[in-house]
Amino acid sequence: MSSNPSPLNSSRFEGCTLTGALSVLTEVRDAVCIVHGPAGCTHHNFSLLHATLLSNDRLEAPRLLSTRLTENDIIFGGEDALEKTIARALSVSPAPTSVFVLSTCIVETIGDDTAAVCAKPRGVPVVAVPTAGFLGGVFETGVRNALSSVATLASPAAEVTLTANLVGEKNLEYGVDENAAEIARLLARLGIGINLRFVRRIGTGDVERLGAAAVNILREPALRPVGEDLKRRFKTPCIESFPTGLAGTCRFLEEAGRICGVDASAAVEEERAYQAEMLSRFADIAGSRVCFRPPHPALNPDPVAEAVCAECIEALDLTIAPPDGVVIPLPYPAPVGTAGLRRMLHRWRVLIRGKGRG
Known part of the structure; x- marks a missing residue:
């Protein structure tokens, strides 16, 4: 941590x-x-x-x-x-x-x-x-x-395993290891392990395993050219982004299951129940009045982050009420998975409690 x-x-x-x-x-x-x-x-x-x-x-x-x-x-x-x-x-x-x-x-x-x-x-x-x-x-x-x-240091693998590579993690990003842990938690629901964090705390010899995964999971869509390159080299399909949002996290499970030939229906239902339980912990801020701003004047709002926030506002029955609502910075980048949402909502609670409800 x-x-x-x-x-x-x-x-x-x-x-x-x-x-x-x-x-x-x-x-x-x-x-x-x-x-x-x-x-x-x-x-x-x-x-x-x-x-x-x-x-x-x-x-x-x-x-x-x-x-x-x-x-x-x-x-x-x-x-x-x-x-x-x-x-x-x-x-x-x-x-x-x-x-x-x-x-x-x-x-x-x-x-x-x-x-x-x-x-x-x-x-x-x-x-x-x-x-x-x-x-x-x-x-x-x-x-x-x-x-x-x-x-280029890797060769095609002799055998593909029921595992995933995490490709292009943002190594300068706050919470990079927490995000990887969330992906591992989600994939475990499908019985899929992590083959390689490409590239995060690995050795040169580890790179040889790159072609052994059943799926590459890109950190963000901007890495699509890398995913295409890896598919040409190793025939490995990819998911183009880490999951964001409540529904997006469930779609991620469905896509990973489809690519790896795993029935994801039970995993999705388990995750939805997990999300409902997580949201119930923030019932104390329901009905609060909030407004959002970019985290820094030089940054444009991230549409993915805005969509994630809108989803949570609806789930928690919050009200967007500028300019008198509690000011909450939009996350940048968007939080990853259900665990990322939990951390984001905890920050919301701190701000809302600190300034009182509208």
């Missing part, structure tokens, strides 16, 4: 393509990541990732190296600097089982052939990951490119 009490910190997954890729690749625990570019790119991302790990009670540091390109490297090319840094990465202790090389905007501008340098045989895989964002890439681009690059 994270010690970070603020759901607003869940929005720490916007920004640079490089940052998006590193949020994935640094979760391969026995790998070393090389940022091919100026030292500042590495320093900025190391600081962000280290602070995020600490805020989630993980006393560890991301294994990052930089090629530390100088003005001469930028003028004459940085491939020699990359060769030397790969050699340095392979000599660190404990020795890495894989190395990921991430490009930066300046490297793409000067035209270094990063892929060719990485392709040389070295005894462990050295994987080039395109992460320069100056041509229009954003954080999500980095996440997608990183996931597809890690997938």
